[in-house]
Amino acid sequence: MAQRTPADEAELSVLVGLAQQGDEAAFRSVYQDLQPRLLRYLRALVAEDAEDIASEAWLHIVRDLPSFRGTYDGFRGWATTIARNRALDHVRMRQRRPRADTPLEELTGVAGDHDTALSALDGLGTERALRLIMRLPRDQAEAVLLRVVLGLDAKTAGQVLGKRAGAVRTAAYRGLRKLAGELQ
Amino acid sequence: MNARRISRRAAEQMLGGNSAGHDGPLTDLLAAAASPGRPEELAGEENVMAAFQEAFAQGSPISSAPRRGAHRGVRSSPLPAVLSRRSARAWTIRVSGAVLVVGAVGGVAIASGGVPGRNPVSTPKKPTPSMSAPPLTRKQAPAPVTPAPAASPSALELCKALLDGKSRKQLEPLIKAAGGRQKALALCKALVTGQGGVPTDWPKDWPSERDWRDWQNGWPQGWDRDGKNRHDRKDKHDGHGRPGKHDKAILPDVVLPDLADLWNPPQR
Numbered sequence: 082m083a084q085r086t087p088a089d090e091a092e093l094s095v096l097v098g099l100a101q102q103g104d105e106a107a108f109r110s111v112y113q114d115l116q117p118r119l120l121r122y123l124r125a126l127v128a129e130d131a132e133d134i135a136s137e138a139w140l141h142i143v144r145d146l147p148s149f150r151g152t153y154d155g156f157r158g159w160a161t162t163i164a165r166n167r168a169l170d171h172v173r174m175r176q177r178r179p180r181a182d183t184p185l186e187e188l189t190g191v192a193g194d195h196d197t198a199l200s201a202l203d204g205l206g207t208e209r210a211l212r213l214i215m216r217l218p219r220d221q222a223e224a225v226l227l228r229v230v231l232g233l234d235a236k237t238a239g240q241v242l243g244k245r246a247g248a249v250r251t252a253a254y255r256g257l258r259k260l261a262g263e264l265q
Numbered sequence: 266m267n268a269r270r271i272s273r274r275a276a277e278q279m280l281g282g283n284s285a286g287h288d289g290p291l292t293d294l295l296a297a298a299a300s301p302g303r304p305e306e307l308a309g310e311e312n313v314m315a316a317f318q319e320a321f322a323q324g325s326p327i328s329s330a331p332r333r334g335a336h337r338g339v340r341s342s343p344l345p346a347v348l349s350r351r352s353a354r355a356w357t358i359r360v361s362g363a364v365l366v367v368g369a370v371g372g373v374a375i376a377s378g379g380v381p382g383r384n385p386v387s388t389p390k391k392p393t394p395s396m397s398a399p400p401l402t403r404k405q406a407p408a409p410v411t412p413a414p415a416a417s418p419s420a421l422e423l424c425k426a427l428l429d430g431k432s433r434k435q436l437e438p439l440i441k442a443a444g445g446r447q448k449a450l451a452l453c454k455a456l457v458t459g460q461g462g463v464p465t466d467w468p469k470d471w472p473s474e475r476d477w478r479d480w481q482n483g484w485p486q487g488w489d490r491d492g493k494n495r496h497d498r499k500d501k502h503d504g505h506g507r508p509g510k511h512d513k514a515i516l517p518d519v520v521l522p523d524l525a526d527l528w529n530p531p532q533r
Contacts, residue, residue, distance in 0.1 A: 103321040117302030210297035
């Protein structure tokens with residue numbers, strides 16, 4: 082799951098520090114950890130434009146990286162905030178519906194064969210899971226994704242969303258209940 | 266799982282990645298959503314790396330534009346002047362060639378897949394257990410850095426020496442980089458034991474140095490990692506019970522050591 086052992090957190094914190102000093106290898110490791118998470122979260126906000134927005138966000142992250150101060154946990158929150166702001170700007174500009182509207186049956190059925198690019202079994206499972214989460218009301222979807230996929234705690238997720246930790250917990254809780262109901 | 270029967274506590278545990286005792290389709294769904302990253306999700310990697318190289322080749326990429334939504338843990342401060350003059354190429358050479366890098370603090374060794382023999386307690390390094398399954402992802406870390414020759418002590422050795430209370434000239438760069446002996450001790454403790462949670466919110470009554478000699482058995486007396494003696498930080502606890510998370514709850518603004526000092530660049 083999204084949980085890391087403390088050792089990973091300490092190591093990734095050191096890697097962020099090294100990346101800030103120009104260490105490519107360290108930055109690559111940070112990118113490889115964070116990018117898939119960001120991409121999955123962004124898909125809930127901007128659907129098929131997620132990759133473009135993620136790229137923009139990374140350029141911003143690279144630009145401001147030297148001035149960041151904090152642990153990897155803080156870095157994730159910081160980077161996610163950058164990505165989210167990019168995504169919201171994009172949504173405002175395009176006035177696009179942020180959520181996918183995939184029929185529930187398509188998602189809850191047996192793993193389909195419609196997405197052959199994702200040959201790996203859990204890749205397909207991931208797609209289904211993400212699409213189900215994206216069907217939640219947006220505040221719930223965001224709360225669940227920030228907590229589960231990005232691995233942020235409620236407080237950091239609240240900082241990303243500009244909400245109190247309690248509001249994030251409630252939204253995520255409602256989201257989980259709804260998901261559980263749909264999975265029955 | 267019955268949707269009506271999910272307690273807030275159970276939900277909080279699942280959201281925090283602790284699915285123990287909550288088996289069911291919902292747990293499976295959350296696990297799938299947070300599954301390891303896939304190669305196609307890293308399609309833009311080389312573009313981002315190119316941007317990174319370019320930014321550092323031009324010296325400090327600090328922007329004058331204000332950042333939106335700056336995280337609380339972020340403080341604006343200029344990159345050390347020495348770094349702003351440094352090209353990415355110079356860094357590459359230094360990083361790949363310098364024995365000192367591997368020996369100094371272990372950061373590069375971590376980047377290349379873990380500090381050898383670093384951790385007697387935890388399992389070998391998996392860079393991101395939650396997001397990186399070897400069969401599905403590309404290489405987890407860049408090409409391994411060639412291990413340092415015997416002349417240079419490993420990060421593990423340095424850290425153990427430091428934690429054992431030894432005083433060596435070789436330790437000085439590490440201490441300097443960490444911003445002081447106590448911070449170096451905390452960093453080393455976190456790295457050596459794999460317990461993470463580098464404390465930097467230093468209490469005034471920080472335990473004396475020799476308390477660290479018992480580092481294998483836990484954090485020094487007087488340092489309550491659960492924050493019990495840290496009434497001013499009470500609000501940092503959000504009480505969701507994620508194992509290990511409490512470490513970070515009291516450590517919101519960890520400032521990493523300025524590792525640049527370790528390199529002691531000759532052209533300085």
